[in-house]
Amino acid sequence: MAVFEGATLAEARAIVARYPAGRERSSVMPLLYLGQSIEGRVTREALREVAELLGLTTAEIESVASFYTMIRLRPTGTHVVTVCTNLACALRGAKDVYEAAHRASDIPHGAELSEDGVISLHEEECMGACERAPVVAIDFAYHDEISPARVTELIQALRRGEVPAPSRGTAPRDFRHASRVLAGLEGDPA
Amino acid sequence: MSEDLVTLTIDGKEVTVPAGTLIIRAAEQLGIEIPRFCDHPMLDPVGACRQCYVQIEGQPKLFTSCTTTVAPAMVVRTQNTSDEAHTAQVANLEFLLLNHPLDCPICDRGGECPLQDQALAFGPGESRYREAKRVYEKPLHLSALVNLDRERCVLCARCTRFCDQISGDRFIELYARGASQQVAIAPGEDFRSPFSGNTVQICPVGALTATPYRFVARPFDLSTADSVCPHCSAGCNLKIDMRRGEVVRQLARDNLEVNDGWACDKGRFAFGFPDSPDRITTPLVRDHGLEPASFGEVFGRIAEWTEGKRVAFLSGGRLTDEESYALSKLARTVFATNDLDHRRHLEGGELELLWAAGLTGVTYERVERAKAIVLVGLDAEQEVPILHLRIRKAARRGAKVFVIHHRRTRLHDVATHILCRPDEVAGLLAELAAGTSAAPAGLAGAALREAGNDGVMLIGAGALDRPGAADASLAAASATGARITMVSRRANDHGALRAGVHPGLLPGGRPIAVPEDRAEVELVWGQIPNYRPGRNARQILEACARREIDVLFLVGVDPLRDFPDAALALRALRNVPRKVVQSLELGSLEPYADAFLPAAAFVEKDGHFTTWEGRSQRLKPLRPAPGIALPEWEIFASLALACGSDLGFETLEELQEELGGLVAARESVPDWPPSPAPPPMAQGLELFTYPLLVDEGRLSEGAARLKAALQEEAFVEVHPQDAAATGLAAGGRAILRTEAGQAELPVRVTEHIARGTVFVPFNQPGLAANTLLSGTFATAVTLEPAHAAAGPSGGPADAQPEEVPA
Numbered sequence: 001m002a003v004f005e006g007a008t009l010a011e012a013r014a015i016v017a018r019y020p021a022g023r024e025r026s027s028v029m030p031l032l033y034l035g036q037s038i039e040g041r042v043t044r045e046a047l048r049e050v051a052e053l054l055g056l057t058t059a060e061i062e063s064v065a066s067f068y069t070m071i072r073l074r075p076t077g078t079h080v081v082t083v084c085t086n087l088a089c090a091l092r093g094a095k096d097v098y099e100a101a102h103r104a105s106d107i108p109h110g111a112e113l114s115e116d117g118v119i120s121l122h123e124e125e126c127m128g129a130c131e132r133a134p135v136v137a138i139d140f141a142y143h144d145e146i147s148p149a150r151v152t153e154l155i156q157a158l159r160r161g162e163v164p165a166p167s168r169g170t171a172p173r174d175f176r177h178a179s180r181v182l183a184g185l186e187g188d189p190a
Numbered sequence: 191m192s193e194d195l196v197t198l199t200i201d202g203k204e205v206t207v208p209a210g211t212l213i214i215r216a217a218e219q220l221g222i223e224i225p226r227f228c229d230h231p232m233l234d235p236v237g238a239c240r241q242c243y244v245q246i247e248g249q250p251k252l253f254t255s256c257t258t259t260v261a262p263a264m265v266v267r268t269q270n271t272s273d274e275a276h277t278a279q280v281a282n283l284e285f286l287l288l289n290h291p292l293d294c295p296i297c298d299r300g301g302e303c304p305l306q307d308q309a310l311a312f313g314p315g316e317s318r319y320r321e322a323k324r325v326y327e328k329p330l331h332l333s334a335l336v337n338l339d340r341e342r343c344v345l346c347a348r349c350t351r352f353c354d355q356i357s358g359d360r361f362i363e364l365y366a367r368g369a370s371q372q373v374a375i376a377p378g379e380d381f382r383s384p385f386s387g388n389t390v391q392i393c394p395v396g397a398l399t400a401t402p403y404r405f406v407a408r409p410f411d412l413s414t415a416d417s418v419c420p421h422c423s424a425g426c427n428l429k430i431d432m433r434r435g436e437v438v439r440q441l442a443r444d445n446l447e448v449n450d451g452w453a454c455d456k457g458r459f460a461f462g463f464p465d466s467p468d469r470i471t472t473p474l475v476r477d478h479g480l481e482p483a484s485f486g487e488v489f490g491r492i493a494e495w496t497e498g499k500r501v502a503f504l505s506g507g508r509l510t511d512e513e514s515y516a517l518s519k520l521a522r523t524v525f526a527t528n529d530l531d532h533r534r535h536l537e538g539g540e541l542e543l544l545w546a547a548g549l550t551g552v553t554y555e556r557v558e559r560a561k562a563i564v565l566v567g568l569d570a571e572q573e574v575p576i577l578h579l580r581i582r583k584a585a586r587r588g589a590k591v592f593v594i595h596h597r598r599t600r601l602h603d604v605a606t607h608i609l610c611r612p613d614e615v616a617g618l619l620a621e622l623a624a625g626t627s628a629a630p631a632g633l634a635g636a637a638l639r640e641a642g643n644d645g646v647m648l649i650g651a652g653a654l655d656r657p658g659a660a661d662a663s664l665a666a667a668s669a670t671g672a673r674i675t676m677v678s679r680r681a682n683d684h685g686a687l688r689a690g691v692h693p694g695l696l697p698g699g700r701p702i703a704v705p706e707d708r709a710e711v712e713l714v715w716g717q718i719p720n721y722r723p724g725r726n727a728r729q730i731l732e733a734c735a736r737r738e739i740d741v742l743f744l745v746g747v748d749p750l751r752d753f754p755d756a757a758l759a760l761r762a763l764r765n766v767p768r769k770v771v772q773s774l775e776l777g778s779l780e781p782y783a784d785a786f787l788p789a790a791a792f793v794e795k796d797g798h799f800t801t802w803e804g805r806s807q808r809l810k811p812l813r814p815a816p817g818i819a820l821p822e823w824e825i826f827a828s829l830a831l832a833c834g835s836d837l838g839f840e841t842l843e844e845l846q847e848e849l850g851g852l853v854a855a856r857e858s859v860p861d862w863p864p865s866p867a868p869p870p871m872a873q874g875l876e877l878f879t880y881p882l883l884v885d886e887g888r889l890s891e892g893a894a895r896l897k898a899a900l901q902e903e904a905f906v907e908v909h910p911q912d913a914a915a916t917g918l919a920a921g922g923r924a925i926l927r928t929e930a931g932q933a934e935l936p937v938r939v940t941e942h943i944a945r946g947t948v949f950v951p952f953n954q955p956g957l958a959a960n961t962l963l964s965g966t967f968a969t970a971v972t973l974e975p976a977h978a979a980a981g982p983s984g985g986p987a988d989a990q991p992e993e994v995p996a
Contacts, residue, residue: 044377051376055603056360058376063363 003035003046004053011185012053024054028064030183032071037180041072069124077113077120079158080175082137085123088130097134098123100148104155118159139178141166198264201271213255213266214242224268225279225308227394228346229256232450233355239346240282245272252278269312283313286344289324299396301409305344332362333381334898335401335459336390340372343397349373349389356579358603359383384575384883384900387458391441401895402459403439415812416443418799419457420508420681420792421889424576425801426453430793435813437461437793448554448801454575455896456883462892464791468775471817474786488785489832495768496833499740502529502730505691506746507680510797511806513822514682514689515697515849516837517745520826523715524835528693528702528724532686535728535754535966539660540862541649541676546687546699548855550675552646553803554580561641564634565593566615566663568650571600572883573679574802592634594618595652596878597907597949598942606630609944612878612968613871615653619662623669638670645672651679652880655967657865677802685800688853693724697852704860714848727753728965734762741768745822746789750778754963757930772825777888788819795821796842875912877928877971879959881952904957906935907949908973913939916973923976928969931961934976948973
């Protein structure tokens, strides 16, 4: 295995062991997050290796991975910025927030990854924080009631290497770190 | 225990159905058709296409009738009586058609497409959609057999649900979501399932198409007939489509008692053999060379050759019941010989006798309802694929499934496998019968005992290669109360056995050596001249090799390819003075045949095939036989006349009447002596073999796409410990040596084979495994690594084991 090897392979096996015998396939999502924490996205190799770990077909894994926007299958920046453009956020100007974020990130037209590789930006469906619209998530941490000016500041901070504090809780260091937390693992990778 | 019934009203008509019935099924019972795409009676409800909306009185919203179960006094209104349901269905069809291309004129489904039909019957004539339609690269080749045109797909998930719920081969899945959702396969993975063709058949649009039929015909060009698959003993009901007299497609036909609605890919796609360019359709006789002759001439020559001579018959497993019966009667009454056999090698003992007499009583339905199933020596997916699906269905319903075999089978995700060496089968069956140990065999026994009448034991030919296993399995069945049956692979092995193509058994499983049983047959046949049980297939070939037989009939069989001792078969053919071949073609028998009798293929004859269960199913002729080929029973009857005798029937009906009385299931069978103790097995490695589904068999000839999708090159499979002990590594090559011969094959190392055993497939490209065998399907073997330079016939230096890098 190329992605899951050494200490990572041990962590992957520990994740599989969290679930009862016969229900190992429940560990698909945390395993995908673990792979994402290693490579910054889920590569084809990681999909194959998760399938092998669980005795499933690659198609079964990719079906899950392609369904969720939290799992990134394409080349991805250090940070992932998502702007909710669903109804409540749209009514409160999310489209302008998204466009400001796009400009601030220096992303080529039609792309979603900034040229310096720091920011991946995409629109997101409802993130469940309508009362704080418009909402922006940076590496899954929420920033509430964001204006075009504020999102520009946030992205400039990210591009300077800072991690802006979210509206609630603590921010993960970057997208890989966030993925590791979502895999249910503490501390840094071995 | 009576089922709870529910009475409801649909479109003003009352109907009473079992509780739990879906509304769409209840409507069908009233003859009310609700349009649908995702609904399929064999698949779990999903409600994906939203086409089957109905109105339920008292409910504020419409319901999908394919996911909603009936309730007492429910009042349902379909599109026929509810404007709301009608409007919703029309709107939904318009929605499903938004991105659907208007390529019906070049789509394989055009003319038999549920989307086309239902759009006409229930949909709007016009679409309001004016924007560009979604386009995809077309087609995606999911395998050499199955293509996917995604723009035609309506995302009903029938294909993915089939792979998930029925075959368990989850190679295709729904990817992504929303407008991007699509059926997909992982790059680099093939749709390598022997059931892949079913997804094409149940696709309600033209999104999935089968390569062999792509752009071949329009449905209105086809003449269609119902038939039965000739490939294995599953007996799948098929619909055969012909265009200008040539078979172009085979589809599964629904028969809930047999194949549900499924067929395997071999049954679906290996249909070219009756139209093979090698087919011979006139009789031949050898004077200087093999030359065409009339049937009369050839019969005359055969009558001369056989006059007062020692005659023997070998047949394959694909004669109809009627032809098998005619053969049995011909051999015994005209040629006074009991030297006839359709088997290759079998130590079936009393179990075989029960099977011959129709007393085993296991059916597909019994398997489906079973609470515990034990397979012994049977790789159901590869040997009888539709039985494999039924076992999976039983497992889904909660049956406990155990497999006693030498290597793991595709039931591995639903069954406990008990891997063992061939000489350990009888011991495991004794452990199973006792049912007390906590080991898997004991648990299997306990599960069977608990299931009682709902326990089933399925005994494959793989277990019947050594004496003793059949008796041990019968003893296990009687100890646990399980029902038991043999499961043989070829389409009409069971029919041939029941009709008496067997050295010791007359029709109906009547032992020829038992006077009372013989007398029942003699009432119909007149006196049988020879009472002594004859030689089995192996003994016939040995007698031929010793020049103790003068004329050998080979009816639909090629011992050079089929018999598990290629060298013996060759000696037999060389030493027996006269060989009469009756088949579709000569193949490898061409140098040996003295006469050839052209037979009709299964699409050209009337008759019956008997499934492994004992169910006799009718084949109907779809076209006349080419040339002057004849159904085999007619050849046998005419040959009898030419030899100055008479089989006593001139029409198939007369034959069937005679046969029916003799093969009807009997009350009991006479006592049968226990099998002799099996010879001890050598301590070293034991090679075993059986045919895989898609192999180099005659009936798969010409099925290039099927082979491209599913066939594997020959390989040798060994346990990691045996590989380490013999210095083999996965991916390397090994030299196998047996008493009969040697071969060099690529190595597969797997934990899923019993230690001490070595598997090679019987007949894959690269190895005819019968060149390694000495009369049975298992033999002692030695393994050593092959060195690239030494080649397959490496000298003694090769005996040095050497580490091969993985």
